[in-house]
Amino acid sequence: xxxxxxxxxxxxxxxxxxxxxxxxxxxxxxxxxxxxxxxxxxxxxxxxxxxxxxxxxxxxxxxxxxxxxxxxxxxxxxxxxxxxxxxxxxxxxxxxxxxxxxxxxxxxxxxxxxxxxxxxxxxxxxxxxxxxxxxxxxxxxxxxxxxxxxxxxxxxxxxxxxxxxxxxxxxxxxxxxxxxxxxxxxxxxxxxxxxxxxxxxxxxxxxxxxxxxxxxxxxxxxxxxxxxxxxxxxxxxxxxxxxxxxxxxxxxxxxxxxxxxxxxxxxxxxxxxxxxxxxxxxxxxxxxxxxxxxxxxxxxxxxxxxxxxxxxxxxxxxxxxxxxxxxxxxxxxxxxxxxxxxxxxxxxxxxxxxxxxxxxxxxxxxxxxxxxxxxxxxxxxxxxxxxxxxxxxxxxxxxxxxxxxxxxxxxxxxxxxxxxxxxxxxxxxxxxxxxxxxxxxxxxxxxxxxxxxxxxxxxxxxxxxxxxxxxxxxxxxxxxxxxxxxxxxxxxxxxxxxxxxx
Numbered sequence: 001x002x003x004x005x006x007x008x009x010x011x012x013x014x015x016x017x018x019x020x021x022x023x024x025x026x027x028x029x030x031x032x033x034x035x036x037x038x039x040x041x042x043x044x045x046x047x048x049x050x051x052x053x054x055x056x057x058x059x060x061x062x063x064x065x066x067x068x069x070x071x072x073x074x075x076x077x078x079x080x081x082x083x084x085x086x087x088x089x090x091x092x093x094x095x096x097x098x099x100x101x102x103x104x105x106x107x108x109x110x111x112x113x114x115x116x117x118x119x120x121x122x123x124x125x126x127x128x129x130x131x132x133x134x135x136x137x138x139x140x141x142x143x144x145x146x147x148x149x150x151x152x153x154x155x156x157x158x159x160x161x162x163x164x165x166x167x168x169x170x171x172x173x174x175x176x177x178x179x180x181x182x183x184x185x186x187x188x189x190x191x192x193x194x195x196x197x198x199x200x201x202x203x204x205x206x207x208x209x210x211x212x213x214x215x216x217x218x219x220x221x222x223x224x225x226x227x228x229x230x231x232x233x234x235x236x237x238x239x240x241x242x243x244x245x246x247x248x249x250x251x252x253x254x255x256x257x258x259x260x261x262x263x264x265x266x267x268x269x270x271x272x273x274x275x276x277x278x279x280x281x282x283x284x285x286x287x288x289x290x291x292x293x294x295x296x297x298x299x300x301x302x303x304x305x306x307x308x309x310x311x312x313x314x315x316x317x318x319x320x321x322x323x324x325x326x327x328x329x330x331x332x333x334x335x336x337x338x339x340x341x342x343x344x345x346x347x348x349x350x351x352x353x354x355x356x357x358x359x360x361x362x363x364x365x366x367x368x369x370x371x372x373x374x375x376x377x378x379x380x381x382x383x384x385x386x387x388x389x390x391x392x393x394x395x396x397x398x399x400x401x402x403x404x405x406x407x408x409x410x411x412x413x414x415x416x417x418x419x420x421x422x423x424x425x426x427x428x429x430x431x432x433x434x435x436x437x438x439x440x441x442x443x444x445x446x447x448x449x450x451x452x453x454x455x456x457x458x459x460x461x462x463x464x465x466x467x468x469x470x471x472x473x474x475x476x477x478x479x480x481x482x483x484x485x486x487x488x489x490x491x492x493x494x495x496x497x498x499x500x501x502x
Contacts, residue, residue: 003130006357010129013358014365019059026063027366030070031373034077034090041071045332049339057340058355062362064336065316068329069121069363072309073370076113080106080301082396084215089308091210091438092276096293096300098218103296108242112250112298113305114374120258120306121367124313127262128320129360144453145465149474151447154274155440156478166485168432176440177447179204186449199412208413209441211400212420213427213434219393220425246298253283253303261310266317275311276304277439313363320348320356 013019029048033041045064052060075090080097093113100109142150155173182193183203194200242250260282261275283303284293293300319330334344342352349356404413427434458464466472 006353007129007361009353010357010359010361013058013354014062014361019062019358019362020365022055022059022063023066023362023366024369026066027070027369027373030067030072031074031370033067034071034074041068041329045329049332049336052336052339057337057342057352058358060340061333061336061355061359062366064333065359065363066366068333069309069312069366070370072305072312073114073117073374076117076301076305077110080109080113082215082392083218084211084396084400089273089276089304089312091214091273091435092280092304093301093308094214095280095435096295096297099294099296100298100301105296108246108298109301111242111375112246112302114371116250116254116257116302116306117309118367118371119254120261120310121313121370122364123258124262124265124310125360125363125367127310127314128317128363129357141470143468144450144457145468145471146474148447148450148454149465149471149478151443151450153474153478153481154277154443155447156481168430169436172427172432172434172436173440176437176442177444179209179437180441180444181448183445187452199408199410203445204441205404205408205413205416206438206441208404208416209420210438211404212417212422213424213437215396215400216417216421217424217428217434219396220421221428223393242298250298250302253279253299254306256282256286257303257306258310261307262314264307265311265314273308273311273442274439275307277435279303279307309367316359316363319344320359 014023030041045067048064048067052064055063072089076093076097078084079090079094080101083094083098097106097109097113100106180203182200184191184194184201191201257275257279260279264275264278280293280300280303283299287293287297287299315330316333319333337344337348342348342355400417401414404417405411424434427437454464455462464471465475
């Protein structure tokens with residue numbers, strides 16, 4: 001009964017004219033941010049932080065939250081249509097979404113992404129409302145050792161994610177881990193592997209790597225093909241809505257992605273990116289016909305898109321209830337609350353119930369707005385498919401370059417993307433997937449930081465990783481995954497499914 005009263009209070013707050021307008025404004029800006037390659041929610045929210053001084057706390061946070069989960073919707077659009085993930089969590093969506101677009105099935109892919117995201121967002125909002133206290137208790141039990149072990153499981157899962165050779169997948173993960181070491185040491189403050197280049201002291205731009213490996217390399221590969229094979233966007237679109245068979249295949253993936261994303265979003269380092277990767281891995285594990293993944297399987301769109309939206313929203317739980325930001329976007333939300341004189345933490349529920357429950361209710365309203373906004377616009381996005389490639393690729397390059405430059409107002413990020421475009425083209429020629437590299441790049445610095453913290457707390461005792469039950473359980477799960485993948489019967493099936501070439 002208390003939950004019902006709290007939700008009534010939340011909807012009364014969220015349905016005021018001012019809050020509705022700012023929820024709409026945030027979701028529209030978020031969608032545009034997701035669609036435009038290179039301009040993520042972090043940069044946009046950082047640029048808009050000064051504007052919240054003139055707003056009350058509730059509409060300000062509702063607007064910033066709308067930008068965040070709205071970008072999860074928009075990021076899938078360019079990932080599906082032109083293989084350029086507008087948002088980092090859409091990297092996985094591009095694998096099967098772009099393959100569907102090339103088959104003339106961009107409409108069903110976009111519809112699956114939109115409907116899956118709405119369902120996941122709605123469920124995740126209920127999860128926040130009903131299970132915030134017990135879920136934060138779970139997060140309390142995770143120390144540095146547990147986070148390190150969790151990330152080990154994530155990297156092992158990336159091997160399963162790759163649809164080619166196991167050796168190539170491991171090599172890509174190692175390369176990603178090495179690239180993640182280019183930064184400034186968090187403990188000593190010493191630049192590492194920057195070679196005297198000031199821009200590298202903060203690390204290599206993730207957006208630059210993602211855009212280069214996935215987007216620019218695709219352009220180079222297409223330009224290297226004969227013209228008749230290059231015009232992949234001029235194929236007739238067979239339908240703008242998923243078929244009955246699509247729905248039957250997609251809805252279990254949506255449910256699984258929602259559950260997985262809701263759980264991973266609570267954990268620092270989880271959120272939308274890891275949720276999307278984990279959901280794709282899960283779909284390939286449970287599928288009887290895994291050979292279709294990477295070739296345009298709608299489950300490869302529905303699962304990750306549901307997971308990233310659920311993960312994006314449940315990441316609000318530790319921020320709102322503990323004051324602990326699980327990712328950079330939530331760190332900006334904490335900054336916004338501090339600007340408005342609100343101390344993030346457990347007291348927000350009691351001292352600012354209008355803000356807490358109003359923000360939760362606005363998420364459901366915002367997700368409904370996104371469906372109403374995006375699904376009718378599928379036809380507009382499909383128009384991109386009729387653009388001849390000779391006109392399309394210069395436009396893609398222009399928008400990518402503008403987006404990359406605006407990240408730091410520095411042309412270095414543009415050069416990074418161009419360099420990784422050539423690297424990505426090399427991967428394409430050698431049939432190496434870029435997804436494991438990106439996961440290694442994301443998790444590498446976090447793994448190192450948690451490893452060092454765990455060893456500092458244990459005074460150098462490596463046994464801390466196996467004496468703590470949660471950490472030991474995760475490491476056992478990682479070992480079991482390796483054993484299962486290496487079993488002769490499983491490996492043989494994998495080779496048949498993915499046509500591996502050793």
